[in-house]
Amino acid sequence: MTDAAERADALLADHGEGRGRLKVFLGAAPGVGKTYAMLQAAQALQRQGMNVRIGVVETHRRAETEALITGLSQQPLRRYDYRGMRLAELDLDGVLANPPQLVLVDELAHTNAPGSRHAKRWQDIEELLAAGIDVYTTVNVQHLESLNDQVRDVTGVQVRETVPDRLLQDAYEIVLIDLPPRELLERLREGKVYVPEQARAAIDAFFSQTNLTALREMAMQTAAARVDSDLARRYRALGEDAPALLGRLLVAVNGDGQAERLVRHASRVAERRHLPWSLVHVETGRVQDETERSRLQAAQQLAERLGGDVVILRAGEVAKTLVSYADEIRASLLLVGRSRPTWARRLLGTGLASQLLQYEAGLEISVLDAREEGCRSVLKAPYYNSQNYWLALGATAGAAILAKAASSLLELPNISLVFLAAVLLVAIHSSRGPAVLCAVLSFLTYNFLFIPPLFSFTIQREQDVLTLMFFLFMATLTGNLASRQRGQLNSLRQAQAETSALLELSRKLTAATDRQAVLKAAAQQLGSTETDVCLMSRDSHDQWQAEAGTAAALSETERAAADWAWKHEQPAGHGTDTLPHGRWWWWPLVAEDGPLALLGIALRNGKPLSAEQRRLFAALGQPLAQALARARLAQDLEAARLHGETEQLRNALLASVSHDLRTPLTAMRGSIDTLATLSDSINAEDRQSLLDTTRLEAERLDRYIQNLLDMTRLGHGGLQLARDWVSPGDIVASALSRLRPVLAALRVETSIPPDMPLLYVHPALIEQALINVLENAARFSPEHGRLHVTVEHHEGEIRLAVSDQGPGIPEAERAKIFDMFYTAARGDRGGQGTGLGLAICQGMVGAHGGRVTVDTGLENRGATLTLHLPLHPQPDANDEG
Template sequence: MSPERDHRPSPDALLAEARREGRGRLKIFLGAAPGVGKTFAMLETAHERRREGVDVVIGVVETHGRKETEALVAGFEILPPRMIAYRGRSFREMDLEALTARRPGLALVDELAHTNIPGARHLKRWQDVEDLLAAGIDVYSTLNIQHLDSINDVVEQISGVKVRETLPDSVLAGADEIEVIDLPPQDLIKRLEEGKVYLPEQARHAIHNFFSPGTLTALREMALRHAAERVDRQMVDYMRAHAIPGPWPARERVLVCIDERVEAERLVRFAKRSAERRGAAWGAVTVETPGSHALTEAERDRIDAALRLAVQLGGEPVTLQGDDVVETVLAYAREHNCTQIVVGRPRRARWPRRLGRSVTQALIDRAGEFTVILVGGAEEPRPAAAAARPAPAPAGRLWFGGVFALLTTLVATGFAWLIDLYLPIANISVAYLLAVMVVAMRWGRRAGILASACCFFAFNFFFTEPRYTFAISDAQNIMTVVFFLLAAVLVSNLAARLRAQVQATRESARRTANLYEFGRKVTAAATPDDVLWAVVHHVAATIHGRSLVLMPEGAGLRVAAGYPPEDRIDDKSAAAAAWAWAHGKPAGRGSATLPAADWLFLPMRTGRGPVGVLGVQMAEDADMPSPAQLRLIETLADQAAVAIERTTLVADVEAARVATERERLRAALLSSLSHDLRTPLVSIIGAAGTILSYDEALDAGNRRELAQTIQDEAERLNRFVQNLLDMTRLGSGALKPRVDWVDLADVVAAAVKRTARLARHHLVRVEIDPRMPLLCLDAVLMEQVFFNLLDNACKYAPPGTPIKLWAMPTPKHIVIEVADQGPGIPPEDRDKVFDMFYRVTQADSQTAGTGLGLAICRGIVEAHGGTIHAEPGLNEAGTSIIIHLPLPPELPTAPQGAD
């Protein structure tokens, strides 16, 4: 053993503790049989809790007329029951909605395994308790051991009584506390005789049946054993939660193999009990072989019922496909680390089709490292021999198959007649074998065997000596026709098996193609509405029924899409959809929750949580999809959830991008306002304050300098506000050029004049080609462009350096360039400088700017149909802003000046 051990709590234990947060606590008073005092003990404990200050409310308590129990009920607040009408009568049920709204600290709910009257929210009372626990309400309840689903068949075998009201073992396993109320069998029988359990007439009948000493002893043993097993699990959970070191055995996994036999459900219950005793995970597996198509509807229903029972008991149902049942089961067991395999005992009376005698024996022989548990016991009654056979095919199909076999035999006889003219008799059988194979592949095994018999007699009658009689004179011919019959039957079976394999392959391919087609549709859908329409249309086509998708809206759900188009559902279906959304479990028709609804609702979940609810409505004669259909629908629901989330994420990413861009613009605008608006205002206020405070002390020169400062800063502030207004007009589309024929030289001269004071430390050179034609421009806007470019050049070019503006026409456009000898613009920023509020960061530059000047220039130039971009200056020094404007529709000659 390693000297150091990991003393950290296990992740499973921490996860279990996290899941308990916010939930109510469930305490179950467990008894071996009615009358041991479970309700009495529950009420006594509740009185103690009430004396401690806990708010206790009775949801439902059944006293059964016992005076001692009725005396304990007094003093508690009793919630009025809900009256439900069913088949012309009124029944009292616990008012779950009122109890949840009341929100007591502790609710008393008797008889946990009780079945609710149709019309209640849930099918079972234990599901009502789950809702109370989810709402954070503690619950006390009572339960008899015979109501556990996994020991239902054992109780029936012991007592001879079939218990109808059962609940999943997971309910008892999930209880936070269990208190066993034990009473010796003789004491319980004495209470029964005294009339403290049932009425006298019922008591006498019960003593001779369910309440016999042997039955009560067996039930008592099961109750105590379940309690002991739970105590052991609690000890292990405690050790894991508190990181107490100890020997941890490898986790076991039980796999039960089920088939179409009537004892399949018994195998599932045995596997559940076996796994629970070992604290192991478990699952149920069935193998579909090429012969599965021959199963009757009753046999298919048994397999489906066993798989559903496995789901209810907490197992994992799996359907596999394969030719070899044993190899398929062993491969799955190895892949999933199973340690024990549970199978039924071999059958002797009938030829096994799936897990019969030969398959079971082969599994035992080839198990190797696995432990195989062979479940024996008395075999359950089987149907009569006639009923046990596969259901006959429709009469029409049998008739057509027989006619086709006869016609094919006639055709084969004609071909054989031609063959007989040129080839030996041995080759004639090939034509008949071909006919048998065609019939078997087209109409199945029965028609193939019929064709074998017809071909055998035709071959014997027409082609063996003496001909045209069924007698055979030559011993060699006897062997020929006998081997022909064997070969024909063999070919018939092989062809029928091949046909079954082809059908199974087609079904598997159909399911795969269904998922592929669905994935292709939802992947191609770009918008949420397209995805929802693809989902409902594909699901409806898959189940040959109706489908709809409900999405959250406000505090409820709305029908987002339906096929056939549907925008409303009834109240029962709406309640089922809301429950499926809230709890993340199926609800509605065919499920255990709100089964009176017309729709079955499946939650659509992803890693981020639920995104909606998928509703399906089967055909009129189908109540619940088969396990295979349900798994396919659940897979479609998961893919639909991912597709819906994908479109949601795209919208979220776009919204995040817009929000980020908005935040960047806001930050840039605030930065500009804080500097470019505040700085000139400070200068103006300072200069004006100096004039006011020292007016008499200032000479004319100082006063003129301060006034000039006020003017310069006011003009600077005006340019900033004008840029903001221009940018706003550009963004809203309100800035429309008012073009007219103008001389570019006049526009440039006006811009240079406006920048005279800004460019006083620079030499501005203007060179315009004399061939420049008149242009269709908005003179005011283009003047603003040149002003912004010259202003930008004056800010960054060193004092004393020249700034050059030149323009010339080309055959394709007008080229205008403004060049300076400043630090230049890095290559990665040359496109970005024309974005709003973007400024090049330079470590040695203290020049302020808003990042709007060049953005306004681009907007105005593009409004004139031109382009603008930045390039490095001459010899890679400075920056050149180059503008391309379109040529005017006509090129009038510029007027020449007169001498």
């Protein structure tokens, strides 16, 4: 490939096949002139002949901004009614129906009105880009997801509307619109950004000199971070590889209050260092409360939005597992949060960072200090389950009663084992907190009831103090170990359940041979008492049809979500940001050349799927999509095979019948020409002979054509069995009557016993099969030879046997005579035939569930061909038809 071609491919790859380009006008704060600059650029492009349209632009009634709208075509906004208000949003479908070259969509971080297709405007922009439309948009730096914590720290305001950083990373161009803070504050005071009342409130709450300076610095840093990305793009445009990226960043999180802050910090570090990154969570089996689980899920979803991967590991030791995984994937940087300070960690140095530093793994380890509010939030929401703590209290009381009853039999040191057993029991059935409480209560009860002086917490003997301390230590240690083992066991059970689900689904899919079997197996495996499953696809009229699972009655919103998921090959529906107001969560099952089916999941309690459930169903969807692709490939291969066989049959038929059809036609034409030319000079006997020859050749031609039609119907599955009750004797009589001219030179004998059962067959087809056998026997029989037709009833079947005195069929060739176009010339008195007669015979009999066999003929000469037809229960004499 030439250098020019490589550069061209690089440019095409950079633009994305059929994908639009995104240009972002970035500012530090509202009022710096982003919309004004965007409209100026649009006006310049329209003067150059580009088709530009305004999708949505917020002028905030600024006269100079509104003046720039003049001359630009505008897409009418779409109206939504919400809580008595009339809201106007971008008409996404209107733009897609008549796409311009460039569309202007202001305020990238805007939240759409309820009822819109997407929850966020940046998702609308992604759909426009996917449709090949270029987009200009604006955004303020405080709306970037990775800077959310930093903006809150600087301004004291938590920004709720955020956009993923990947949008700016994928943007073709970023234009920084800068305005010094003093000038921006002056514009605010003059009412050029907000009305005066709003301006004063904004200055007091957000737009202070300090805040604007910090936001301006963030905007400049964000724009500067694009330099290396632009440099890599230039390398690609030159057909060269950018400098290789080494290593990977891992950020370890759990369910504490700083999880999302860690993810945002990891995203910024990864962007600055140009490292791929992953969020890692180690499941140790520790029981998490609802708050911790929701925080962990939020952090995982945030990582996915910011472009990171999510990895779940299951092990007992967090530090060792993190180091081992980092070494496995060749990570270079590990980011962790500072462990919540406790007296034990201060004394023993058992924080996560301290444990990581004990390993010589060659890793760069960064520790992000925990904020006070994060620590407080953990303390405010401890794991509390009253039943577990009541269990600890009851176990202590029960142990005390049992120990008191056994105190007369056991020595004092052995009584502590009773309390130790109670601690283990609580730890196994609850969590660490109740186990520690049980250990403390057992310690106090043991001292109060059994350590002299009794019924007092005073300890007289020094050895009793040591005994109690050892008891407390052992009780706490064993309680923690038992609680951890129980948690790990639950975690392993969950992992085993997921693995078993994958294996069971794979096993069922492997046994499925076609699409319907695959979908049925998937619906059975994915469905449960808690979830409804629906597998859908498009029919020939582009309408949704349920192929397996629960037949979904789709509302308009759910149908729109299904359409969007199918078209864009991305999840949509309940629990996502795209058309989330329905009941179903849609996951497209995609192959290389497009979607194969649509998987719908709905919880019967109406709640959205959790992040773990979505990941599980997505993982199960991968082998399902592969099985559907395999089934379609098998179907395509079968169609290709049938097409090849059809072509082979067509070619063979043309080659075989070209001579056989010409022979009777030539004879008929000769006879007709003779009659037409010499009709007056030919005597009556010769004229009759010519007419008989013409008739015989016409019948011969008719049989050839009938064989061809029958073979075509058999080969294409078009043979329809119109069954009826018929006597075997009638079939034999009719076949002999039709072949009377052919059999005239032979001695035909029949043996048909009276009271033969009736056959439930297609009479015409069985008659034609018998005619083919008789004609074949006639061709190979000597002149004036015997031909014997026998009908027998034997072991639940009727046998129609035709025996001749021809040369016979060697055993080596008996299996071949039923092949198409196979003929044998020995003893053939009728000349070459098409070789289709016996193949058609076998096909017709086989369609009735019968078979054809070959044996020796009359007097150990010739051949016997027998049609075996199954018997059906005979009809009642009173039945009609």
